[in-house]
Amino acid sequence: MKYVGTRSDEFGKFSFEEAIFSPGYLPDGGLLIPEVIPELSASSLQEWSSLSYAQLCKKIFPLFVGEDEVPTSDLNDIVDQAVAKLKHPKVSKVTRLSNGLNVAELFHTRTLAFKDLSMVTLGQFMKYFLAKRKKNIILIVGTSGDTGSAAIEAIRDHDYIDFIVLVPHCSRLQKLSMFTAVDRNIHIFHGPNMSSDDCDVVIKPVMTDTAFKERHELGTLNSINWGRVMGQIVNYFFTYFSMCPSCDKVVEMVIPTGACGNMTGACIAKKMGLPIKIVCAVNSNDIVHRTFGHNDYSTNEVKPTISPAMDIQIPYNVERVMWLFSGGDRAHIKDVMSKFEKDGKATMDSVLWKKIRETVSSYSVDDDTVKETIRRCWKEESYALCPHTAIAVAYYYHKLANPDPSSPSISVCLATASPAKFPEAMEAAGLPDVASEEVDRWLSLPARFSKLLQDGTEEKVLRARIEGITAAREAGLTGDLYESGHLVL
Ligand SMILES: *Cc1c(COP(=O)(O)O)cnc(C)c1O
Numbered sequence: 383m384k385y386v387g388t389r390s391d392e393f394g395k396f397s398f399e400e401a402i403f404s405p406g407y408l409p410d411g412g413l414l415i416p417e418v419i420p421e422l423s424a425s426s427l428q429e430w431s432s433l434s435y436a437q438l439c440k441k442i443f444p445l446f447v448g449e450d451e452v453p454t455s456d457l458n459d460i461v462d463q464a465v466a467k468l469k470h471p472k473v474s475k476v477t478r479l480s481n482g483l484n485v486a487e488l489f490h491t492r493t494l495a496f497k498d499l500s501m502v503t504l505g506q507f508m509k510y511f512l513a514k515r516k517k518n519i520i521l522i523v524g525t526s527g528d529t530g531s532a533a534i535e536a537i538r539d540h541d542y543i544d545f546i547v548l549v550p551h552c553s554r555l556q557k558l559s560m561f562t563a564v565d566r567n568i569h570i571f572h573g574p575n576m577s578s579d580d581c582d583v584v585i586k587p588v589m590t591d592t593a594f595k596e597r598h599e600l601g602t603l604n605s606i607n608w609g610r611v612m613g614q615i616v617n618y619f620f621t622y623f624s625m626c627p628s629c630d631k632v633v634e635m636v637i638p639t640g641a642c643g644n645m646t647g648a649c650i651a652k653k654m655g656l657p658i659k660i661v662c663a664v665n666s667n668d669i670v671h672r673t674f675g676h677n678d679y680s681t682n683e684v685k686p687t688i689s690p691a692m693d694i695q696i697p698y699n700v701e702r703v704m705w706l707f708s709g710g711d712r713a714h715i716k717d718v719m720s721k722f723e724k725d726g727k728a729t730m731d732s733v734l735w736k737k738i739r740e741t742v743s744s745y746s747v748d749d750d751t752v753k754e755t756i757r758r759c760w761k762e763e764s765y766a767l768c769p770h771t772a773i774a775v776a777y778y779y780h781k782l783a784n785p786d787p788s789s790p791s792i793s794v795c796l797a798t799a800s801p802a803k804f805p806e807a808m809e810a811a812g813l814p815d816v817a818s819e820e821v822d823r824w825l826s827l828p829a830r831f832s833k834l835l836q837d838g839t840e841e842k843v844l845r846a847r848i849e850g851i852t853a854a855r856e857a858g859l860t861g862d863l864y865e866s867g868h869l870v871l
Contacts, residue, residue, distance in 0.1 A: 383398065383416055383417065383418075383445070383446050383447065383448050384396060384397065384416075384417045385397070385398065385400070385401040385414040385415065385416060385417065385608060386414070386415060386416075386417050387408040387410065387412035387413070387414065387415075387712075388412040388413045388414075388415055388701050388702060388704075388705040388712065388715050389408070389410050389411060389412030389712055389715055389716040389719065390410055390412065390712055390716060391712070392410075393408045393409065393410070395417065396414060397448075397451055398446065398447045398448065398451050398452070398507075398608075399451060399511050401414045401608040401609070402504060402507055402508060402511075402607060402608060402609040403508070403511070403519075403601060405601075405602055405604070406604055406606035406607045406608065407606060410716075411719065411723070412701070412712075412715075412716070412719075413606055413698070413699070413701050413702055413705075414608050415608075415702055415705050415706075416446055419650060419653040419654060419706070420445040420446075420654060421653070421654060421655055422654050422655040422656075423655075424629070424655075426441075427629045427655065427656070428629050430619065430623065431623045431627045431628075431629055432623070432627065433623075434472070434473075435465065435472065435473035435474065435616065435620050436461050436462065436465040436473075438616050438619055438620055439461040439464075439465070439503065439613075439616050440457065440458050440461050442612075442615055442616050442619065443457060443461065443503075443612065444457060445654075446612050447507075452507075452510065456510065460503070460506045460507060460510055461503065461506075463506050464502040464503040464505070464506040465502075467492070467502045467535075467536070468490070468491050468492070468498065468499070468502060469490055469491055469492055469820070470490030470491070473490065473499065473620070474486060474487060474488045474490065474499075474617070474620060474621070475487055475490070475624070476621065476624045476625065476794060477765070479759075479762075479763045479765060480762065480763065481782055482782075482791075482792075482793065483759075483763075483775065483778055483793075483795070484625065484792075484793065484794040484795065485765075485767075485771065485775070485794070485795050485796075485797045486617075486621040486624070486794050486795070486796050486797060487797045487800075488617055488796060488797060488798060489768075489797055489798065489799050489800040489803075490800075491532075491535075492535045492820065493528065493531040493532050493535050493559050493803075493820075494559075494799060494800035494802060494803045494818065494820055494821075495528045495531070495532060495691075495798060495799040495800070495803065496617070496644070496796070496797075496798045496799070497528050497529055497532035497610075498532045498535060498536065499613060499614070499616075499617060500609070500610045500611075500612070500613025500614045500647075501532040501533055501535070501536040501610065501613070502535070502536045503609070503612075503613045504536065504603075504607065504609035504610055504612075504613060505533075505536030505537045505540065506536075507609060508537075508540075508543065508609075509540050509541075509542065509543070512541075512542035512543065513541070513542060517542065517599070518542050518543070518544070518599060518855055519542065519543055519544075519599045519600070519601050520543075520544045520545075520546060520598055520599060520600050520601070520848055520851055520852075521533075521537070521543060521544070521545050521546070521600075521601050521602060521603050522546045522547075522548075522585055522588070522589065522600060522601075522602055522844075522848075523545075523546075523547055523548070523585075523602055523603055523604060524547075524548040524550070524578055524581030524582050524584070524585050525547060525548070525549060525550075525578070525581075528556075528691050528799065529604075529605060530547050530549060530556075530560055531556065531559040531560045533545070533547070533603050534547060534560055534563045534568055534570075535559075535563065537567070537568070537603075538563045538565040538567065538568050539565045539566075539567065540567060541567075543567060544567045544569065544851045545567055545568050545569065546569045546570075546571070546844070546847060546848070547560065547568070547569070547570050547571070548571050548572075548573070548576075548581040548584060548585060548834070548844075549570060549571065549572045549573070549581075549831070550573055550576040550577050550578050550580060550581050551573070551574060551575060551576060551577065553690075553804075553806060555803055555804075555805065555821060555824070556803075557572070558821075558824040558825065558829065559803075559824055560831075561829035561830060561831045562824050562827040562828070562829045564827070564828055564829070564830050565862075566860075566861065566862035569832075569847055569851075570830070570831040570832065571831065571832050571833075571834045571840075571843070571844070571847075572831045572832070572833055572834060573833075573834040573836060573840070574833070575836055576834065576836060580836075584834075584840045584841050584844060585844070587841060588600070588841060588844055588845060588848070589602065594845070594848075597852070598848050598849070598851075598852050600848070605641050605643050605698065605699075606641075606643070606698045606699065610643055611643055611646050611647055611650070611699070611702070612647075613647075614643065614644050614646070614647025614648075615647045615650050615651050615654075616647075617644075617647060617796070618635060618647060618648050618651035618652075618656060618658060619651060619656060621633075621635065621794055621796070622635075622651075622656055622657075622658060624794075625792055625794050626792060629657070631657065631790070631791075631792055632657045632658065632659060632790040632792075633657065633658050633659075633790060633792045633793070633794060634658070634659045634660075634661060634789060634790040634792065634793040634794070635648055635658050635659070635660050635661070635794060635796065636661040636663055636774040636775075636777050636778060636793060636794065636795045636796065637660065637661065637662055637663065637774065637796050638663050638664075638689070638692060638770040638771060638773045638774050638796065638798050639662040639663060639664050639670050639692065639697075639744075640664075640667075640691055640692035640693070640694040640697065641694050641696075641697045641698050641699055642662070642670060642697045642698070642699035642700050642702075642703060643698075643699050644796070644798070645660055645662055645699070645703070645742075646699040646702045646703055646706075648660045649702075649703050649706050649707070649741070649742070650706065652741055653706055658741075659741060659742075659743070659789075659790055660741055660742045660743070661742075661743050661744065661745060661774075661777055662674060662742060662743070662744040662745070663744070663745050663746075663747070663773045663774045663776070663777045663795075664692060664744065664745070664746045664747075664773065665687045665689045665692050665693070665746070665747065665748070665749070665752070665773055666685055666687055666746065666747075666748045666749070667682070667684060667685055667687065667692065667693050667694055667695055668746040669681055669682065669694070669695055669696075669697055670697050670700070670744060671744040671745065671746040673697075673700060673744075674738060674739070674742050674743065674744045675743070675744040677729050677730055677732070677735040678727075678729065679700065679718065679722055679727065679728045679729060679730070680722075680726060680727035680728070681695045681696060681722075681726045681727070682695055683695070687749050687752075687769075688749050688752060688753070688769045688804075688806070688807045688810055689752060689769040689770045689772075689773060689807070691770055691798070691799065692770055692773070701715060701719055703738065703742070704718065704730060704734060704738075707734060707737045707738045707741075708734045708737070711734070714730075714731060714734065718730055745776075745777040745780065747773050747776045747777075751776050752769050752772045752773060752776065752807075752811075753807075753810055753811040753812075754776075754811075755767065755772040755773075755775050755776040755779060756769065756772045756807070756808070756811035756813060757811050757812060757813070758779065759772070759775055760811075760813055766801035766808065766813060766816045767797070767801060768797065768798070768799040768800060768801045768803065768804050768807070769804055769807035770798045770799055771795060771796070771797040771798060771799065771801075774795035774796060774797075775795050777795075778793055778795055781793070800816070800818060800820075801813075801816040802815075802816040802817065802818030802820070802821050803818075803821070832847075
């Protein structure tokens, strides 16, 4: 399988390895996408319906990663190593509540959020290619929350990768989940008063300094990385088979949506032949709802909500969704995206929009509804929802009250994080804290980070750490050189 850009073919085709080590976008701004989406027969669906999560990965990944790049036995090892890093042997499970409310819990992972699932496999693929090439890299990301902790968890104690994470102001548990990764290759810098945009301002000049970037083999790991979307395809097959093992009905997947990475996995699963409909459930940052619901792709200011992982006004993966449903109409995508980038506002042609609407619908809720949904689910089911999952469940409650015969009779809400990770939202909804072994474990672990002062030296500090890592490697030093976050070289 080769990968191509969504906006033009002038940059050629890329291997899977090139795709996952690239920043995810091409010089014209387009995103990488598989050249063709493999289609499954009804009989393979039926055959896969009783497979475990790991077995499904072993069937699905080879459709996107050529045998010439990763031979089958190596791919199977990669999957086994990735799944061994997850906490729950079955990976995910569906909880069935009353009135047909089903919740697919994708958060039984080390950082209590679904991003771990795709990040661990991506981390293992990276490790595999770097070991093969005996090459070291330094990955740098600025993050606000779940992406950072999932990436750290996936990459901690890997040889060949040093990982620098700039952490802006965020919640106490988010900090704990990241700062307790005390591994020699994890370098955390925390700016207690910084925003994620401030972090990007520090990183950008370093990443665009070509000579420096090449000298130190710098890379990044962001939410548009193809490897993450690929991992998320599996979630939909797994969840579908839990809901409908006979494979003869359409299942509605209700997805708490931010940058649309997760729902792009669903769209690809659908294109491959999985009988699903997709509902994007969003908070009051409703650009995705405006786009798919009203063909109004227009950005706005980000409003902070109690579901912070979905506070997004530039949902990068919408571009991949348009590519998928337009049958790869690059000229049209380029046109829509350049308008959006220039004016902050664009529309799709109505044929494409209608095509998307056949599969995708959307629903937006405000914070009060989220709190009310958390309270109602607790009262009726004694079941706690994280504030992201509650947005999907709010859609389901709306559907119960307003039945629509054209909507599938089986629905499942994807639970993207554990309620234990969001005590602030539980408190806001008037619920007790949710106990979690993982949170207790974080509290008992040592933590470390280096503090970033907002005094104009941030970029210098970042460059010094990068130079320190390269110097240590070149000197053959392999121990932990940064005890308590301070260089002891
Ligand atoms: C990242 C995240 C989302 C949004 O996923 P996208 O792929 O960005 O749409 C939803 N819920 C939680 C808990 C997340 O961490």
